[in-house]
Amino acid sequence: MRQCAARRTRCARSRSGDVSTPRIVLGRKGVLHLNHGHPWIREAHLEQVEAEDGEVVQLEAPAGSARGAAVYGARSRLPVRVISHEPGFEVAGDGWWQQRLDASVARRAAVTDEACRWVHAEADGLPGLVVDRYGPVAVIQAGCAWADRVAGAVAQRLLDRHGLSGVLARHDGAFRKPEGLEQGVSVLAGEVPETLELTLGGLRRTLDVWRGQKTGAYLDQRENHIWAARVLPAGRALDAFSHEGGFALAMAQAGSSVLALDGSAPALQRLEQNAASNGLAERIEARRANVFDELRALPAGSFDAVALDPPALAKRRADTDRATRAYRDLNLRALRLLRPGGRLVTCSCSHHISREVFRRVLGQAAASAGLDVVLLEERGGASCHPRLITFPESEYLKVVLLELRA
Numbered sequence: 001m002r003q004c005a006a007r008r009t010r011c012a013r014s015r016s017g018d019v020s021t022p023r024i025v026l027g028r029k030g031v032l033h034l035n036h037g038h039p040w041i042r043e044a045h046l047e048q049v050e051a052e053d054g055e056v057v058q059l060e061a062p063a064g065s066a067r068g069a070a071v072y073g074a075r076s077r078l079p080v081r082v083i084s085h086e087p088g089f090e091v092a093g094d095g096w097w098q099q100r101l102d103a104s105v106a107r108r109a110a111v112t113d114e115a116c117r118w119v120h121a122e123a124d125g126l127p128g129l130v131v132d133r134y135g136p137v138a139v140i141q142a143g144c145a146w147a148d149r150v151a152g153a154v155a156q157r158l159l160d161r162h163g164l165s166g167v168l169a170r171h172d173g174a175f176r177k178p179e180g181l182e183q184g185v186s187v188l189a190g191e192v193p194e195t196l197e198l199t200l201g202g203l204r205r206t207l208d209v210w211r212g213q214k215t216g217a218y219l220d221q222r223e224n225h226i227w228a229a230r231v232l233p234a235g236r237a238l239d240a241f242s243h244e245g246g247f248a249l250a251m252a253q254a255g256s257s258v259l260a261l262d263g264s265a266p267a268l269q270r271l272e273q274n275a276a277s278n279g280l281a282e283r284i285e286a287r288r289a290n291v292f293d294e295l296r297a298l299p300a301g302s303f304d305a306v307a308l309d310p311p312a313l314a315k316r317r318a319d320t321d322r323a324t325r326a327y328r329d330l331n332l333r334a335l336r337l338l339r340p341g342g343r344l345v346t347c348s349c350s351h352h353i354s355r356e357v358f359r360r361v362l363g364q365a366a367a368s369a370g371l372d373v374v375l376l377e378e379r380g381g382a383s384c385h386p387r388l389i390t391f392p393e394s395e396y397l398k399v400v401l402l403e404l405r406a
């Protein structure tokens with residue numbers, strides 16, 4: 001076996017006439033990661049690479065024994081993404097991902113909404129690959145070199161098997177940069193209309209999959225919108241960081257009069273359009289504002305219900321302390337807005353903030369505000385966003401229901 005500390009150039013296999021199976025030899029720490037079931041292995045934990053960017057590879061322990069399979073990204077900080085722990089896993093051909101793609105769609109068969117996540121990357125065994133279904137259209141995000149390589153074939157298979165009219169690639173997100181992948185939005189198969197009209201949570205929604213945030217909607221909150229409307233008291237409600245009004249529309253439908261705040265003008269425009277098409281325009285005021293400032297300005301004790309769903313405040317591990325302070329401050333201010341007996345649905349979608357840390361932050365917020373607060377329920381993302389049990393990063397969305405004791 002060739003010994004080699006650095007990967008890529010020195011160890012990359014020659015492609016000319018070389019038909020050997022792509023392989024990566026892990027270092028001792030790489031094997032430890034594999035044994036713990038985490039699907040990502042860093043560059044520092046690889047001993048030898050004989051593979052090209054985007055290939056499916058066999059994994060080997062330093063002693064040479066087969067340890068499973070992975071996909072390889074030559075330009076990524078996370079070059080190895082494990083797809084199987086089976087020593088005999090067949091890496092050649094497309095059969096494995098086709099079977100997993102079909103199984104992922106079948107796993108969501110019980111979803112009644114017209115939109116949901118069809119493929120949730122590592123949690124569905126398809127590293128870096130996200131597919132969101134919006135009625136007749138699917139939107140793909142490829143977040144690693146392998147996913148980028150198969151995106152066109154995935155699109156064609158979805159089109160052929162599920163009667164879609166088109167498949168769009170939303171490759172305009174920051175998630176592509178650390179993988180060394182190009183940015184852009186393009187149609188991968190069929191045709192994709194400018195806007196789509198769908199029913200989500202029993203409400204008519206107009207969605208823009210070309211330009212909207214994420215792939216067009218926050219599908220991870222799909223079930224939480226409906227749940228929140230059920231558990232929050234009707235009355236005067238606030239949807240802080242409303243986006244296109246997932247929580248606001250559901251609360252208004254349940255009888256509340258809602259103030260929706262967001263910094264994005266297109267999102268608020270869409271919210272107003274959706275409110276009108278559901279006959280809820282009278283019950284929702286959409287206001288463009290910086291929520292951090294606005295929560296300070298609103299009068300204390302003036303809401304029966306608040307939904308607080310900020311963007312990920314800790315995008316990198318280094319942001320954790322600053323983000324923890326920001327979550328504490330936001331939640332303190334949101335709790336002060338509640339009337340006695342009022343309820344807050346509060347969310348964190350930062351995967352660097354664990355459920356335990358978020359709960360502790362909420363406790364600190366309540367204590368700093370001098371308020372008696374009861375935790376009633378904890379939830380995660382919608383059921384179409386499964387979590388890999390050995391991969392804490394896949395449990396990024398925390399949703400907590402709090403009540404201000406009367």
Ligand SMILES: C[S@@+](CC[C@H](N)C(=O)[O-])C[C@H]1O[C@@H](n2cnc3c(N)ncnc32)[C@H](O)[C@@H]1O
Binds near residue numbers: 242244310311
């Ligand atoms: C996680 S999304 C909210 C999703 C929404 N609650 C839903 O369920 O569909 C976060 C939202 O915060 C908005 N946003 C980000 N920073 C903001 C700020 N400082 N003030 C107001 N809105 C902000 C973004 O435009 C985005 O719509």
